[in-house]
Amino acid sequence: MKSALIISTYNWPEALELVLKSVLNQSVLPDEVIIADDGSTGETKKLIEAFQQNFPVPLKHVWHEDTGFTKSVILNKAVAKASGEYIIQIDGDCIIHKHFVKDHLEFISPNTFLYGSRVNIQESHLSSLFTKQQVEFNAFSKGIKKRTRALYIPFLSALYKKKHEVSRKYRGCNTSYFKSDFFAINGYDERFEGWGREDSELAWRFYNKGLSSRRLRYRGILYHIFHVEKSKEQLAQNNEIEEHTIKEKLTWCENGVNKYLNEEK
Template identity: 65%
Template sequence: MKATLIISTYNWPQALELVLLSTLCQTQFPDEIIVADDGSSHETKLIIEQFKSKFEIPLKHVWHEDDGFRKSVILNKAIAQAKGDYIIQADGDCILHKNYVEDHLHYAQKNTYLFGSRVNIQEDYLDALFEEKQIRFHAFSKGIKKRTRALHIPLLSRFYSASDQFSKKYRGCNTSYFKSDFIAVNGYNEDFKGWGREDSELALRFHNFGLQGRRIRYRGIVFHIYHNEKSKSRLEINNDIELQTIANKTVWCKNGVDKYLSEKN
């Protein structure tokens, strides 16, 4: 089984550098990495170009013009180009635990999507974080909160089983699934514009399609770098889209990934 790591980003090359450094330190590598870039400036492209020679696997950059928050669109474009049978997602502001890819692949199984834990790096630690280019954290590290989420204990992770019910702990910055399941529900719904609900609505359609969600607690950990909240001006509209998905038990979104699948990679 081939795996693709998708890293979404927008105009924060300083954070993306740490994420890519953490990807270099993985105990198990995916077969390729794709940076899904929602319209960043040239500086982000330069960072990616610098890292291409450091990886022994392909590092690709999928970019479109900046036209506001269009994370659903750029993720669809990137995943459409993915060579992997299995997709592992992270955000460009989330440093990966060294076992991140290995943990997701360990629990990958048919009819299931996975999601792990997110540990928050605090605002007052950012200067030290970027100055030291720190990519290793543990439960007792400086600058983090909700420390129990940083515990990497594979034995305990076995006690978390898959569920038919959507979990509010689900985060799109730490998830994985088979590409075939993503295509079966037509990927991300591009009616979502602006921040909010695009990830959870996808997971809800996974459930409507018949998948189970499994939380890989104590494995599959990311460390989220603090940033100011994005505009929530579209949140009410996005909420309504998600509520319709729940009410109608929607599986297939009309405005999804299918339009990119016929394009040559």
């Protein structure tokens, strides 16, 4: 089964560089990597072009004009461009464990979406991180918080079974799903603007469609680079969209990915 790793980004090429280096460090590579770029400037484009010269799998750059925080839109466009049947999704400020892709692929299961752990890299470690171009971490590394999330113990992950639920631990920065399941619920709701709830609302529609979720505890680990939090001024409006989905048990959003499906990849 062909897989696509989708990396969302916006105007932080220094972080994206480390993320792409961590992709190159994978024990198992995806079949393609797609950068879902929410309107970054030319510096990000130059970085991606430099990596494209020697990247071992196709590295695509899906970009649209900067009209504000429209992550749901660019993710829809990126998934629509994917040739892989299975989507692994991360953010462009998340350095992935060397077995990250392998872990997600090994746990693929019908009617199931996956989510893994996120370990936070502290602000005090940023200077060292970028100077050393560090892309390998473990539970004992300097500069991280919540070290138990960084424990890589594959045999213990078997204790975490799939469940028909939406976990509060679900994060869109570390998730994977069948592209066909994504299309079946019309992908991300593009009414979401600004920070918050686009990922969990997607998970609720997966759940309402009958999918189960599985947590990749002790596997599927990534390391989130500290940054100042985004503005949450749209959060109340976004909460309303999600709450309506939960209350009405919606499986479909009207303003979603389907409009891009006939475009040439």
